[in-house]
Amino acid sequence: MTVKSKADTLKERQDRRFINKETQTAAKYLRRLEELSNAPDGIEQFYQVLKNIYVEMGHTETGNQKTVGTYCVMTPPELIYAAGAVPVKLCSGNYTAFSVGDSVAPRDACPLVKAVAGFKQTGLMPVYEDCSMMIVPITCDCKKKIAGMLSENCNVTTLHIPASRNDEDIEEFTEQLYQLMEKLEKATGSRITFESLSEGFRKVGYAQYELSEFIRLKKQIPYLIRGSHAMAIMNAAAYMPADMWGKALHKVNAALRKNIAENKTVTTKKLPRILLTGSPIVFPNIKIPLLIEETGGIVAADETCMGERGMWDPAVITDYSFDGMIRALANRAVRPCPCPTFADNSQRIYRLKQLIEENQIQGVIYHVLRGCLVYDFEYRRIEDELGKLGIPVIRLESDYNEEDIEQLRIRIEAFIELIKLKQTPEKRTTVRRDF
Numbered sequence: 001m002t003v004k005s006k007a008d009t010l011k012e013r014q015d016r017r018f019i020n021k022e023t024q025t026a027a028k029y030l031r032r033l034e035e036l037s038n039a040p041d042g043i044e045q046f047y048q049v050l051k052n053i054y055v056e057m058g059h060t061e062t063g064n065q066k067t068v069g070t071y072c073v074m075t076p077p078e079l080i081y082a083a084g085a086v087p088v089k090l091c092s093g094n095y096t097a098f099s100v101g102d103s104v105a106p107r108d109a110c111p112l113v114k115a116v117a118g119f120k121q122t123g124l125m126p127v128y129e130d131c132s133m134m135i136v137p138i139t140c141d142c143k144k145k146i147a148g149m150l151s152e153n154c155n156v157t158t159l160h161i162p163a164s165r166n167d168e169d170i171e172e173f174t175e176q177l178y179q180l181m182e183k184l185e186k187a188t189g190s191r192i193t194f195e196s197l198s199e200g201f202r203k204v205g206y207a208q209y210e211l212s213e214f215i216r217l218k219k220q221i222p223y224l225i226r227g228s229h230a231m232a233i234m235n236a237a238a239y240m241p242a243d244m245w246g247k248a249l250h251k252v253n254a255a256l257r258k259n260i261a262e263n264k265t266v267t268t269k270k271l272p273r274i275l276l277t278g279s280p281i282v283f284p285n286i287k288i289p290l291l292i293e294e295t296g297g298i299v300a301a302d303e304t305c306m307g308e309r310g311m312w313d314p315a316v317i318t319d320y321s322f323d324g325m326i327r328a329l330a331n332r333a334v335r336p337c338p339c340p341t342f343a344d345n346s347q348r349i350y351r352l353k354q355l356i357e358e359n360q361i362q363g364v365i366y367h368v369l370r371g372c373l374v375y376d377f378e379y380r381r382i383e384d385e386l387g388k389l390g391i392p393v394i395r396l397e398s399d400y401n402e403e404d405i406e407q408l409r410i411r412i413e414a415f416i417e418l419i420k421l422k423q424t425p426e427k428r429t430t431v432r433r434d435f
């Protein structure tokens, strides 16, 4: 055997090991989701999408359309649809890719970025390999460095995210969206017109409309759906065209309305209502929501990027011209975004208080991915603000391995017990309306 063929065999063996481990882990987390009782009818389509991407290592269903990878919710999907392509969110929660990335990225880089680096290193994940272009908004140092790494073998464009949100910042971001438009047109070969941009708004708007109904139903007490199931639905949105996702969610919404009519709820028990916030929770790294619900709580709301944050806020067009639409996208991406990457985090505090009030939250779990400084920095301020409202909050630091599961379980269990002792479930949280 020649040296070259020996090396090929070694690479093949490594690839096979990677695929086996990656697919087994994803299958295990899908099974745990399926084992959680009382999932709504219609959720199977979302499980199937996650299975297709992570267990079968398939492609996104885009017909003949090209895909454009994105790495942050601040990338406007409307613009990508307008260029005749389908956006795919590529932030990763993959444990196996993380362990590969751990050897190529610096020790203190966050696990999300290490997992992306791992997929780049192996070249084995079709959703990454299929992209005609990748858009990386520069929201932290990790994103900046990963943009450089990805551009070694992919067409990468970056978006500079301003530190503040004043009019000049929005003006500058609008200018960047015009530049992005030209790059998208070049990558897809399709011109962005008034009509195609309107169609992009329609597609995303339909998904947002169904999401708003889903959020309304999700708030009902007794609960109609568990937060872990809701997060699986939201995570699947990363790999489905918006109108396909909206149609699938329409079926879930119909099933939930039927359950109301038939008095069917997830449980009749009054479970402690938890708000989950902090660093992104990306499938298959869903150990924290699963642990919350397996230890007797319910994720009543989430304020995370792969959860409701990604689509909850529609762009508002006040001027129905092409420029008006681009400005609406720039405003929506930057002004209300509760990401802690901005210097001023009052939007974040506002949004958390809003979710606490609307969902009658009794405790907040603040998730920090090890190395994610932007979220970690904010913890103290949020703890202080929530302390003023009498809402208990716990900070859970974790990464993409399973070794800390028992330790996380003990802390989550203790937190849930504390809430049970502290507040009767009937007691409604009162939030001061001075935000």
Ligand code: SF4
Pocket (backbone or CB within 6 Å): 071, 072, 073, 074, 091, 139, 279, 280, 305, 339, 340, 341
């Ligand atoms: S956490 Fe912030 S930077 Fe990261 S994807 Fe979400 S919005 Fe973007």
Ligand code: SF4
Pocket (backbone or CB within 6 Å): 110, 111, 112, 113, 139, 140, 141, 142, 143, 279, 280, 369, 371, 372, 373, 374, 375
């Ligand atoms: S915001 Fe946090 S999780 Fe996201 S890439 Fe930056 S360091 Fe990683």
